[in-house]
Amino acid sequence: MRKKLIRNLAIFLSIVIFGGAIYLYSTGYFSKNKTPQLSEEGSARPAAMRGGPGEDAPTPVEGVTIKAGSLYDVIYVNGSTVPNEEVVITSEVPGKITQILFKEGSYIKKGAAIVQLDIAELKAQRERLLVQQQLTQKIAERLEGLYKKEGVSLQEYEIARAEADQVDAELGLIDVQLSKRSIKSPFDGLLGLRQVSEGSYMSPGTPIVSLVSTNPINIEFAVPERYSQNVDKGTKVTFRMDGTNDEFSATVIAKEPNIDATTRTLKLKATAPNPSGKILPGAYVNVTVNLRNFNEAIMIPTQAIVAELEGKKVYVYKNGKAEQIDIETGIRRADLIQVTKGLNYGDTVITTGILQIRPGASVEITKIN
Numbered sequence: 001m002r003k004k005l006i007r008n009l010a011i012f013l014s015i016v017i018f019g020g021a022i023y024l025y026s027t028g029y030f031s032k033n034k035t036p037q038l039s040e041e042g043s044a045r046p047a048a049m050r051g052g053p054g055e056d057a058p059t060p061v062e063g064v065t066i067k068a069g070s071l072y073d074v075i076y077v078n079g080s081t082v083p084n085e086e087v088v089i090t091s092e093v094p095g096k097i098t099q100i101l102f103k104e105g106s107y108i109k110k111g112a113a114i115v116q117l118d119i120a121e122l123k124a125q126r127e128r129l130l131v132q133q134q135l136t137q138k139i140a141e142r143l144e145g146l147y148k149k150e151g152v153s154l155q156e157y158e159i160a161r162a163e164a165d166q167v168d169a170e171l172g173l174i175d176v177q178l179s180k181r182s183i184k185s186p187f188d189g190l191l192g193l194r195q196v197s198e199g200s201y202m203s204p205g206t207p208i209v210s211l212v213s214t215n216p217i218n219i220e221f222a223v224p225e226r227y228s229q230n231v232d233k234g235t236k237v238t239f240r241m242d243g244t245n246d247e248f249s250a251t252v253i254a255k256e257p258n259i260d261a262t263t264r265t266l267k268l269k270a271t272a273p274n275p276s277g278k279i280l281p282g283a284y285v286n287v288t289v290n291l292r293n294f295n296e297a298i299m300i301p302t303q304a305i306v307a308e309l310e311g312k313k314v315y316v317y318k319n320g321k322a323e324q325i326d327i328e329t330g331i332r333r334a335d336l337i338q339v340t341k342g343l344n345y346g347d348t349v350i351t352t353g354i355l356q357i358r359p360g361a362s363v364e365i366t367k368i369n
Contacts, residue, residue: 067345223268
């Protein structure tokens with residue numbers, strides 16, 4: 001019995017001693033009582049003041065110096081080219097085609113003849129009226145002289161005068177009919193493919209050829225409703241056609257008075273010079289709409305921004321330290337973002353190592369872009 005009691009007491013003391021040793025080790029008791037290292041002068045110096053792993057060295061980072069630059073707020077939409085003017089040439093009157101006076105696909109000036117219809121019958125009627133005009137005019141002049149001498153009554157003179165005026169009116173009508181037999185171009189433009197032949201009889205409204213005006217050329221496109229207040233007459237746009245890298249400039253000249261309720265877009269029309277005719281109507285185009293211009297915008301890399309619950313922040317290098325600044329942002333690009341508040345020109349924004357530093361931390365700029 002006594003031996004068993006002694007054995008239990010020994011086990012209890014071992015547990016107490018082992019537990020106490022673990023406690024002293026965890027609290028750093030043994031390290032605190034080590035002999036401090038002495039400096040060359042023989043005095044103790046904390047490890048943090050000595051060179052080695054414990055020293056607080058500056059964190060190497062890269063930065064970018066803010067400079068003034070231009071920024072364009074743009075959107076990209078699809079559109080199509082349309083001619084400035086477009087018409088299908090037809091005839092107002094019936095008749096047989098005697099001459100085709102144009103070449104397919106050629107450029108034609110305003111007023112140039114396109115097609116000539118048969119005018120033989122009208123010319124004969126005009127010749128007859130010319131003879132009748134001379135006769136009635138002489139009779140009216142003769143009766144006017146007799147009326148002044150009281151040789152004829154006023155009624156006889158007025159009847160003769162009316163007959164002369166009637167012939168003049170009929171002659172004017174013939175001239176109008178003759179002019180309609182010569183079909184002319186209503187404006188400068190390019191002709192398409194002809195759809196008639198010489199000798200064929202043409203009824204009113206029969207298509208002859210299409211005519212389009214391509215200089216200037218128009219571009220029709222639509223912008224989403226939220227941008228409708230930023231686009232108006234005079235807004236500059238650029239566009240590209242499929243299959244070419246050429247970029248063309250245009251100016252908005254008109255817009256619809258209301259937003260399309262189905263698509264929630266606003267339709268606009270822009271115009272661009274096209275003296276060479278390189279831009280063809282009906283082409284699909286990619287349109288870049290310039291909404292706003294900033295002449296002195298502050299742009300920084302997006303990687304420099306620290307997003308927090310309170311807002312967006314960046315680290316700015318000042319006197320060897322990293323200073324945290326609250327900022328407000330605007331337009332975003334692929335790898336840059338506009339800062340509208342918080343930064344000034346000449347500031348150096350830290351772009352790397354932002355996860356390893358804290359406000360007031362020592363930093364060393366290794367590269368400035």
